[in-house]
Amino acid sequence: MKNEPDLVIVGGGNAALCAAITAAHAGVRVLILEGAPKDYRGGNSRHTRNFRCMHDGPLSVLTGSYGEDEYYDDLLRVTKGNTDETLARLAIRGSQDSQPWMEAHGVRFQPSLSGTLSLSRTNAFFLGGGKALVNAYYRTAERLGAQVLYDAPVTHLELTQDKITRVDYTYQGENLTLSPKAVVVASGGFQANIERLVAAWGPEAENFLIRGTPYNRGDVLFDLLDQGVQSIGDPTQCHAVAIDGRAPKFDGGIVTRLDCVPFSVVVNKHAKRFYNEGEDVWPKRYAIWGRLVAAQDDQVAYSIIDRKSKDLFMPSVFPPITADNIGELATKLGLDVSTLERTVADFNAACQPGEFHPTELDGVTTDALNPPKTNWARPIEDGPFYAYELRPGVTFTYLGFKVDETAQVQGPNGAIRNLWAAGETMAGSILGQGYLAGFGMTIGTVFGRIAGREAADYVR
Amino acid sequence: MSADTIQEARRQIEICNACRYCEGYCAVFPAITRQKAFADGDITQLANLCHNCRGCYYACQYTEPHEFALNLPKVLAEVRQDSWQDFAWPPQFGKVFHKSGVAITMLIVLCFSLFFGLSRLVMPANGDGFYATLSHSMMVAVFAPAFLLPLVSIAISLRRYWQFVGGGRLTVAAVKSAFANVGRMKNLSGGHGEGCNFEDEDRFTKLRKIGHQLTMWGFLLCFMATSSGTILHYGFDIKAPYSLISAPKLFGVTGGIMLTFGTIKLAWLKTKADRKLGDGRVWGGEMAFVLLLCAVAVTGLLLYAVTGTVLVPMLLAVHLGTVLTLFLLMPFSKMAHGFYRLAALLQDERKVNNDSR
Numbered sequence: 001m002k003n004e005p006d007l008v009i010v011g012g013g014n015a016a017l018c019a020a021i022t023a024a025h026a027g028v029r030v031l032i033l034e035g036a037p038k039d040y041r042g043g044n045s046r047h048t049r050n051f052r053c054m055h056d057g058p059l060s061v062l063t064g065s066y067g068e069d070e071y072y073d074d075l076l077r078v079t080k081g082n083t084d085e086t087l088a089r090l091a092i093r094g095s096q097d098s099q100p101w102m103e104a105h106g107v108r109f110q111p112s113l114s115g116t117l118s119l120s121r122t123n124a125f126f127l128g129g130g131k132a133l134v135n136a137y138y139r140t141a142e143r144l145g146a147q148v149l150y151d152a153p154v155t156h157l158e159l160t161q162d163k164i165t166r167v168d169y170t171y172q173g174e175n176l177t178l179s180p181k182a183v184v185v186a187s188g189g190f191q192a193n194i195e196r197l198v199a200a201w202g203p204e205a206e207n208f209l210i211r212g213t214p215y216n217r218g219d220v221l222f223d224l225l226d227q228g229v230q231s232i233g234d235p236t237q238c239h240a241v242a243i244d245g246r247a248p249k250f251d252g253g254i255v256t257r258l259d260c261v262p263f264s265v266v267v268n269k270h271a272k273r274f275y276n277e278g279e280d281v282w283p284k285r286y287a288i289w290g291r292l293v294a295a296q297d298d299q300v301a302y303s304i305i306d307r308k309s310k311d312l313f314m315p316s317v318f319p320p321i322t323a324d325n326i327g328e329l330a331t332k333l334g335l336d337v338s339t340l341e342r343t344v345a346d347f348n349a350a351c352q353p354g355e356f357h358p359t360e361l362d363g364v365t366t367d368a369l370n371p372p373k374t375n376w377a378r379p380i381e382d383g384p385f386y387a388y389e390l391r392p393g394v395t396f397t398y399l400g401f402k403v404d405e406t407a408q409v410q411g412p413n414g415a416i417r418n419l420w421a422a423g424e425t426m427a428g429s430i431l432g433q434g435y436l437a438g439f440g441m442t443i444g445t446v447f448g449r450i451a452g453r454e455a456a457d458y459v460r
Numbered sequence: 461m462s463a464d465t466i467q468e469a470r471r472q473i474e475i476c477n478a479c480r481y482c483e484g485y486c487a488v489f490p491a492i493t494r495q496k497a498f499a500d501g502d503i504t505q506l507a508n509l510c511h512n513c514r515g516c517y518y519a520c521q522y523t524e525p526h527e528f529a530l531n532l533p534k535v536l537a538e539v540r541q542d543s544w545q546d547f548a549w550p551p552q553f554g555k556v557f558h559k560s561g562v563a564i565t566m567l568i569v570l571c572f573s574l575f576f577g578l579s580r581l582v583m584p585a586n587g588d589g590f591y592a593t594l595s596h597s598m599m600v601a602v603f604a605p606a607f608l609l610p611l612v613s614i615a616i617s618l619r620r621y622w623q624f625v626g627g628g629r630l631t632v633a634a635v636k637s638a639f640a641n642v643g644r645m646k647n648l649s650g651g652h653g654e655g656c657n658f659e660d661e662d663r664f665t666k667l668r669k670i671g672h673q674l675t676m677w678g679f680l681l682c683f684m685a686t687s688s689g690t691i692l693h694y695g696f697d698i699k700a701p702y703s704l705i706s707a708p709k710l711f712g713v714t715g716g717i718m719l720t721f722g723t724i725k726l727a728w729l730k731t732k733a734d735r736k737l738g739d740g741r742v743w744g745g746e747m748a749f750v751l752l753l754c755a756v757a758v759t760g761l762l763l764y765a766v767t768g769t770v771l772v773p774m775l776l777a778v779h780l781g782t783v784l785t786l787f788l789l790m791p792f793s794k795m796a797h798g799f800y801r802l803a804a805l806l807q808d809e810r811k812v813n814n815d816s817r
Contacts, residue, residue, distance in 0.1 A: 039525055046521045049481055108652040110484035127651055128519030129481030135518060135662040248528075253521050255478035255528075315496050317478040 005031035005147065006459040008167050008180040010154045010220055011187030012036065013043030014130070015423025015444035015451075017137035019184045021105055022452025024144035028459050031180070032146060033169050035153035035187065036215040040251075042134035043188050044212040044396065044424065044440075047253040049130055050112075050123040051102070051445065052438035053095045060099055061109045064121045068092050071122075075436055082432025090405055091430055091439075094446030099124060102445065106136030118283065123438040130441075154220050157183060157419075159227045162411060164419050182418040182455040185409070186448060189397035189424045190218020191238055192250060197394070200236040207299035209243060211393040214250040221400070221425055228412035233398035233428020239435050240290030245300060245389030246318045255317035258388050261289060262376050263309035263358065265347050266390065268296040271330065271339035273347070277303075278375035281361065287435055294392040301390040302333055304344070307382045312358045320386035329385045348379035396440070400428035407451040418458060420451035461500070461542045469503050469535045475528055476516075484651040485515040487641075487808050488536075494815060505625040507539035508804035511647040513655075514737050518662035537739035544796045547617040547624075557792045559741055561748030564789065568752065571788075572781030574602075579773055589701035590763075593773045596693075599780070606787045613791040614799050621800060627807045634809035641805050645669050645676075659732035668729055674722025675753065676798075681715025682760070701767070712760065719757035723750050742794075749794040756782045 007023050009016045012034025024030045034041050054071050055062050071092045075083055103109065108127040112120040119125075126133045142148060149171055158166035167178045190196050192214045197205035225231050247256035262282050267273055275292050279285055293301045304326075323329035330340035347369065354364035356378055366377045401421045402410045409419040409426075423444035430443055476482065476492055483489045488510050495502060514533045522528035541558065548554030556563050575594065584595035621627075641647065648656055648669040655666035688707035692698040702708045727750045735743055759779035766775060789795060 039523070108654075110651065126481075127484040128515060129479075129521065131521050132481075132515075132519040132662075139663060251521075251526060253479070254481070255475055255522075311496065315474070315478055317475050 005029045005178065005180050007031070007182045007184065007455050008033060008178055010157075010167075010183065010185045011043065011423070011425075012041050012148070012150075013186065013188065013423060013444070014045035014048070014133065014137070014441055015425075015448035016043075016184070016186035017134065017141055018445050018448025019186060019420070019422055019452035019455065020141045020146045021137060021144060022449045023184075023456040023459075024141060024146045026453070026456035026460070028456045030141070030146040031178070032141065032148045033152045033154050033167075034148060034150050036150065036213065038150045040213060040215065041138070041150060042131060042213075043216060045134050045444070046131045047129075047212050047251075048126070048133075048438075048441050049254070050119065050125045050438040051095070051099070051441045052122055052436060053099050053124050053442070054092050055096055055099070059096070059124075060103065061111050061124050062099075062121065066122050071095075074122075075430075075439070078434035078436045079432050080434065082434075084429045086405060087403070088430045090450075091443050091446045094449070095442045098442075098445045098449065101449070102133075105140045107133050108136070119437060153215075154187070156223050157185075157220060159224065159229070159411065159416065162413065162415070162417050164416065181459045182420070184451045184455055185220055185224070185401070185419065185421045185425055186423045186444070186451070187220050187425055188213075188216035188218075189238075189399065190221055191216055191394045191397045193217040196222070197238065197397075201238070201294075204294055204299050207391065208240065208294070209245075209247050209252065209256075209391050209393045210250045211241075211243065211247075211252055211256065211395050212250070216424075218397070218399075224401070224409070229416070230402040230410040230412070231399060232402040232426075233400050233432065235399040237399075237433065238397045239287065239395045240294060240392040241286050241395065242289035242293045242301070242390040243393030244316050244318050245391040247391070247393065252393070256393060257286075257314075258303065258316050258390065259286070259313035260303050260305055260309070260316075260388060261286070261390075263312050263378075264303040264305045265344065265373070265380060266301050266303045267335070267340065267343055268301050269298050269335065271335040271343055273343060273371060274301075276371050276373055278365070278373040278377055280375075281359075283437075289390070290392040290394070293390050299392055302335070303388045303390055304329065304380060305386050306380045307384055307386075308378060310386060316388065318388075320388050322384050322386055324383045324385070326380075326385060329387055333387055333389075344380050347373070347377075348381055351377045351379045395435070396424055396427075398428040398432065400424070400426045402426075403429060403447075406454045407447045408454065418455075420455050422447040422451040461504070461539070461546050465535065465538050465542060466500050466503050469507065469539050470498050472530050472532055472535055473498055473503065473506065475522060475530060476532065479522075481521075482516040482519055485519070486511060486513060486647045486651065487805070489516070491808055491811065494811065501625045503539060504543045504621075505804055505807055507536040507543065508621075508625075508800045509647075509808055510536040510540065511645075511801070512537055512738060513648050513650060513668075514657040515650050515664075517737055518657045531737065533737045534739070537737075538741075540797075540800070541739045541742055543621065543624075544617075544800060547620040548791055548796075549613050549616040549620075553792045557789055558745045558794075561744035564745065564748040564752060564785070564793070567788065568755070568781055568785045571784040572777055574784070575777040575780045576774075578602075579777055588699070589767070590772070590776055591700070593776050594780070596699075602780075602784065603787070606784055610787055610790040614796065617791060617796070618799055618803055621803055622807070625804075625807055627803070628810065630806060630810060631813055634806060634813050637809045637812075638802065638805040641809075642802060645673055648672060659729045661734075667725065671722050671725030671729060674718045675726055676722075678715045678718030678720075678722050678757065679753065681711045682719060682757070683715075685709070685712030685715060709764075713764065716757045716761045716764075720754060720761065723754035723757065726750050727754065746794045749789070752782060752786060752789075756786055 006029045009032045109124045110127040152171040154169045156168040164183045243256040327337045330337040350366035350369035365374045403426045407420045408415045409421045427443045522530040545554040654664040656668045658668045685708045763775045
């Protein structure tokens, strides 16, 4: 190190960079220790694309207004009340002045992407997506004098009474140590740590796919929790959605999502249906399907549609498995032919007439079928037939640090005087369950800025 | 066209179509989202629509070492290059000059020698200025076919392109927007007006756009200088040399200066840019072409500067040699990109208009 840093930032995603930029602005010597190599810098922020933003009137690319109470109500709905109101309102209110701050530090916005019109009022989309945001922030941070080390995972933060006294990390094959005045932890959850997932969830977790970075292993999170730092969020829970089963184990990102479930029948490896595919519109239901598929044998399911529905959803990156009849499709999927034929025939026979509307709850339902399909229940009968394999894709974990309104981490005996946390690693306080599109970036940005400001105040 | 390259481009474009994060950068991504399946003609159209601004590469979460290994600027550059070579007429000229800077240089030498020889062997009986070295009729005898035949060749190529990508009747609105896109180089603006990622990884700068605008507009001004000279000569019987306050000189000197600076800037940027994000096979040919343009501009300006001195015959041969090379290579060098890009923008505007109807 040329200069011993005042502030070490653990992690290199959105929250880490917001903290680094804020502190560097205040004249603090900042060192970012990013565990990933440069090509993969930015953690899960690389995969994000928008920022949920409160605004009292039109703001940048955002239309209309989105007030604090409506925003908070949306949060209550997805978390079922499992949130910390003070911290949640802090994040919501902070989003409004964060949007211009983001623009001032290099982030560029665009109107909502095609296929996401429903979010044009509430979410500001990053031009080029999350990696473009991360690139812009690294440029800004380095211009302000922050130093960055890639491939530099932190292995241990030494907690002595109420202070962090030592940062251990590895870099270029060496074990190194620093003793900065302050530390911000912004290194995400532990969803890429399969052993930990198995310990929390059970052996099924071996079959989960991880949608984001393989570098969020939670090493610093568990290191500090083991030293008695207070946690929040259910340690056994993760946010999982149903994604294309052919996705890579890690880092498949957005292109592995599948939106075909509402127009399909979904069967497990025994070729049996197990849940109402038409319960609600997909944006409100996609999050439960990760869990539903995880509960099936071998954590796999198959979504089957016919020609009629082929063009009703966004194309997936993997072409569907195609066959001219259901029996052939069963063979290609490795399912029992007669069972799948019977499942589809039973479903088709139960479909009631009605007017099909792909974009709204149309009430086209099945009769006397268990489980029922209560919307978009059209017979699967017009070949060719298409199938997509579904598997649970883990987005993030809920376990994190308990922080106060200044993002300060709470130790065994109260606040740790020189340690702050931001982003996914403390988001469990606010997002106790469920997920709200673009809210992870809001928490990361607002608390990243708070952590940077508080750490800078402490250092000076 | 290489089936493998097209298939690789298709693989990448299908991933892009499932992601769509880059929608705001340029015209390529909105064009992708209008389709679900991509025929070879569609891929070729997208390739020619791409201006190689590289914004999508640096924003991409799927570039190597990710197993999806996306590098859209590179694969589209390769498809684009293949299409120019395959549509070229006559086809055997298509390949060599695109790839080889040496071939371009040799052609320059050849053209120079032609003029040098002509000026020695066929001394004009009389004439002012340049025409004392080489008669007007001799110049016309060389340049009329050397200008018109390449244009015919390009017309044939563009017709092939237009059929291949499924082009059709153009509306006035489509033509207007396409030309506005070219005039402002909208697709080198990055969508936010801050330019490209080119010479310094993910940093957005306007350098390439400025370099390209100077080059394009400088070239067009030089072309207007020649055209206005032709009109003065044949229409008004006003013959060269022209004074400084005349259309040919005003256009020519301004355009020559712009073209000089623009091409120097583009050549410099090209040495800084990552070669892996373009078609590496034609780097040498592209570089030689930019330098050829630069040589046309510099020798043109020098020729004006040395008016009346003994240097004129030699410089005239050099200048006319470079100009002749440029004309001859129009269909077979990077110069072709301007024509194909315009065609791609026209086709894109057609599709946008058809969709919004």
